[in-house]
Amino acid sequence: MTGAQGPVPGATPAAADGAEHVEEAVAYDAILLASFGGPEGQDDVIPFLRNVTRGRGIPEERLEEVAHHYRAFGGVSPINDQNRELKAALEAELASRGIDLPVLWGNRNWAPYLADALREADDRGFTKLIAIGTSAYSSYSSCRQYREDYAMALDETGLAGVIAIDKVRQFFDHPGFVQPFIDGVNAGIAELGDTPKVHVLFATHSVPTDDAVRSGPRDRDFGEGGAYAAQHLAVAEVVMAGHPDVPWDLVYQSRSGPPSQPWLEPDINDRIEELAADGVTGLVIVPVGFISDHMEVKWDLDTEALDTAREHGMTAVRVPTPGVHAAFVSGLVDLVLERRDGVPTSERPALTSLGPWFDVCRPGCCENIRLGFKPALAGIAP
Incomplete structure (x- = not known):
C-alpha cells in the first residue's frame, strides 16, 4: 500500500492507494461537515451570489433576478441554520453512542468557510478528517466540486501535507x-x-x-x-x-x-x-x-x-427533506463508522443495485468540461 503521496492526493494512508472501497480502519480525529452556505441578511445576498458565480461572468442584473428569491425570505437562506441543526444532531447521536469525534463545519460560498474549519482542526491538533458533503448524489456540483473545495482549502491554509481528508461514500441509496x-x-x-x-x-x-x-x-x-x-x-x-x-x-x-x-x-x-x-x-x-x-x-x-x-x-x-430525521442522522454516523472501522463492503447497506458507492472516486469522475480538471481530494487523479 502506498503512502499519502500516492495516486489519491491528501488522503490518509488507508485510502491513498485508490481502492474503490477502503476496508482498513482509520483513527479519524474529527468529522468535517461541508456545505454550500448561504446569506444571513439582506446585505449578504449579492456578495454571496458573487461567490457562487465567481469566474462565470454572470452579469449583475442576473444576480439581482436571483436575489429576490432570498430577499423574499428576509435575505436569509435557511441552509446555515439547517446545518447548525444537523451539526448539533450529529453531535448528539455521536455522544449517545459514546463516540468521541468532534464535528467541524465549513461552507463553499459563505461563512463559516471550509478554510475556517481546517484552521480550527489545525488549532485543535486534528490531522485526519472524514468529510460529509451535504449532497447524496454523483455529479460535478454535488460531489467533485466538494472534493475540489477540500483541496483549495488545504492550499489556502497551507495545511496540505499536515491534514489528510477522506470522504464518506455518496449516500443516495443508504x-x-x-x-x-x-x-x-x-x-x-x-x-x-x-x-x-x-x-x-x-x-x-x-x-x-x-x-x-x-x-x-x-x-x-x-x-x-x-x-x-x-x-x-x-x-x-x-x-x-x-x-x-x-x-x-x-x-x-x-x-x-x-x-x-x-x-x-x-x-x-x-x-x-x-x-x-x-x-x-x-x-x-x-x-x-x-x-x-x-x-x-x-x-x-x-x-x-x-x-x-x-x-x-x-x-x-x-413531503419533507431528511433534515434531522433520526434515520438520516443515524445513517450519516454509520457512514463515518464504515470508514473508521474499515467495514467490509459486503456488510455496507445499500437499497439499490448501484451501491454501495465508492469510498474513493474513480479517475475522471464527474468531470466539468467547461472548467477542466482541478486538484481534488478523495479521488484518483484527474
Whole structure:
C-alpha cells in the first residue's frame, strides 16, 4: 500500500492507494461537515451570489433576478441554520453512542468557510478528517466540486501535507437517506386520500447535460443522464415500491444556465402543466435531490411549483427533506463508522443495485468540461 503521496492526493494512508472501497480502519480525529452556505441578511445576498458565480461572468442584473428569491425570505437562506441543526444532531447521536469525534463545519460560498474549519482542526491538533458533503448524489456540483473545495482549502491554509481528508461514500441509496422519503411519500399519498388521480413527482436540481453524462466513473455506462440521473431513478423506484399502482416521474428544477445550453429536463412546472392536461388532480412532490429545506426547496418547490399546481386546480403536497430525521442522522454516523472501522463492503447497506458507492472516486469522475480538471481530494487523479 502506498503512502499519502500516492495516486489519491491528501488522503490518509488507508485510502491513498485508490481502492474503490477502503476496508482498513482509520483513527479519524474529527468529522468535517461541508456545505454550500448561504446569506444571513439582506446585505449578504449579492456578495454571496458573487461567490457562487465567481469566474462565470454572470452579469449583475442576473444576480439581482436571483436575489429576490432570498430577499423574499428576509435575505436569509435557511441552509446555515439547517446545518447548525444537523451539526448539533450529529453531535448528539455521536455522544449517545459514546463516540468521541468532534464535528467541524465549513461552507463553499459563505461563512463559516471550509478554510475556517481546517484552521480550527489545525488549532485543535486534528490531522485526519472524514468529510460529509451535504449532497447524496454523483455529479460535478454535488460531489467533485466538494472534493475540489477540500483541496483549495488545504492550499489556502497551507495545511496540505499536515491534514489528510477522506470522504464518506455518496449516500443516495443508504437506508438512512431513503427512509425519510419513504415516510414522506406514504404520508403524502395518505393526505391526498380520495383524490381521484394522484401522481408523484421526484424533484432534483437540474444540471447541464454535459455534466450529467460525465457523472460517475468513466468506465460504466449509466445511460442518458449518467450516474446522476440513474441514482435518482433508482432511489425513486425504491421509494415507490410500496405504491406500485401510483404513477411517478423524475423532474428537474432550478436550472440557471443560458437557454442555449442543454440542461436535464423536464422542468417540474412544465410537467405539472402536462399532468393537469391529462386530468391529474393530486400531486405528491418529493424533493429527493435535497437533504434539507434550503432555498431551492423553499422557493422553487414551495413557491413556484405549488403555485403552478394551484393555478391548474390541483391539490399538491410537498413531503419533507431528511433534515434531522433520526434515520438520516443515524445513517450519516454509520457512514463515518464504515470508514473508521474499515467495514467490509459486503456488510455496507445499500437499497439499490448501484451501491454501495465508492469510498474513493474513480479517475475522471464527474468531470466539468467547461472548467477542466482541478486538484481534488478523495479521488484518483484527474
